[in-house]
Amino acid sequence: MRYLTNNASPMFTGIISGIGRITEVQALGKGTAPFGKRLTIAAPAGYLADVQLGDSVALNGACMTVTRIDGEHFSIDISAESLARTAGLDTPGPVNLEKALRAHDRLGGHLVAGHVDGLGEVTHFAPVGESWELRVAAPREMARFLATKGSITVNGVSLTVNRVADTPTACEFSINLIPHTLRETTLGSLHAGTRVNLEVDLIARYVERMLSAGVTSPA
Numbered sequence: 001m002r003y004l005t006n007n008a009s010p011m012f013t014g015i016i017s018g019i020g021r022i023t024e025v026q027a028l029g030k031g032t033a034p035f036g037k038r039l040t041i042a043a044p045a046g047y048l049a050d051v052q053l054g055d056s057v058a059l060n061g062a063c064m065t066v067t068r069i070d071g072e073h074f075s076i077d078i079s080a081e082s083l084a085r086t087a088g089l090d091t092p093g094p095v096n097l098e099k100a101l102r103a104h105d106r107l108g109g110h111l112v113a114g115h116v117d118g119l120g121e122v123t124h125f126a127p128v129g130e131s132w133e134l135r136v137a138a139p140r141e142m143a144r145f146l147a148t149k150g151s152i153t154v155n156g157v158s159l160t161v162n163r164v165a166d167t168p169t170a171c172e173f174s175i176n177l178i179p180h181t182l183r184e185t186t187l188g189s190l191h192a193g194t195r196v197n198l199e200v201d202l203i204a205r206y207v208e209r210m211l212s213a214g215v216t217s218p219a
Contacts, residue, residue, distance in 0.1 A: 014158025063114025
């Protein structure tokens with residue numbers, strides 16, 4: 001299910017470290033064949049001080065490689081396949097940013113690989129008291145990875161699942177968003193019908209693989 005890959009194997013935590021903005025989208029080729037895009041992203045002031053060419057940065061949860069740095073802007077190249085498997089990376093607009101995890105960093109969220117497992121669709125987003133309830137319909141094949149009080153990333157943000165409801169065609173999960181999360185990420189701009197990038201919990205992925213393959217512990 002891992003649609004997006006990078007040459008290296010960086011890790012993330014799902015704790016957004018800045019909000020950037022895609023300012024330019026350029027086609028990487030001409031003609032009828034599908035071509036990828038080169039994205040130019042404006043980063044917050046000082047955000048790129050410790051970023052070098054070849055470093056990994058997650059954009060809305062998708063791990064990408066920095067190919068150019070120009071002041072407070074950086075560029076990445078994204079393939080046509082990755083564009084088809086993600087949302088929010090093909091047009092100018094705000095994006096959640098997270099730099100790859102370093103060995104001495106706090107693991108404030110959960111282990112995130114930066115691989116988009118599927119696209120969800122927002123079905124409900126409304127205030128509940130001081131917070132907001134977000135409901136997302138995930139593809140039915142992702143249902144086996146989703147559990148109450150489990151972890152999920154939505155557009156790169158590490159979140160805790162409150163409720164799960166299975167339907168014949170989808171798996172709808174509910175999340176509570178506190179005001180701080182809405183201020184520090186792009187999730188505050190979501191609305192019913194918005195498509196979002198989803199990544200399931202890394203540990204859940206391995207557990208599902210072991211169970212489906214019939215792997216048993218060594219004697």
